[in-house]
Amino acid sequence: MAATKSGGLVFTNDKCIGCNRCIRECPTILANQADGTRIEVDDEMCIKCGACFHACNHDAREYMDDTDKFLADLKSGKQFSVIVAPAFIANYPKEYKKVFGYLKKLGVLHVFSQFRC
16 A cells, blocks of 8 residues: 655545545544545644544554654664653553653653643
């Protein structure tokens, strides 16, 4: 399956049929743009909330997963700080402290969130 990457974190692949479900579910106006029979993601407007993934019955949305690169960079000694969305803590209230601790153990310098950890 070839993907059409717009250079962004979230993108539309070749399975898109232009059904507009992603547009209807997206909380951000103009984050999805009709391009003929496809709906493309505008990376500048997309807030990466995942609503389009849940809305799409065609698995036409993908995301760039650079987790392996991030972990390899940490292992090689590169220094990182991590900014965590409040939704992560809300969705994983019992696990988030363990995840933050694990990241620090791997070498992350700072973990920033809206909540005190």
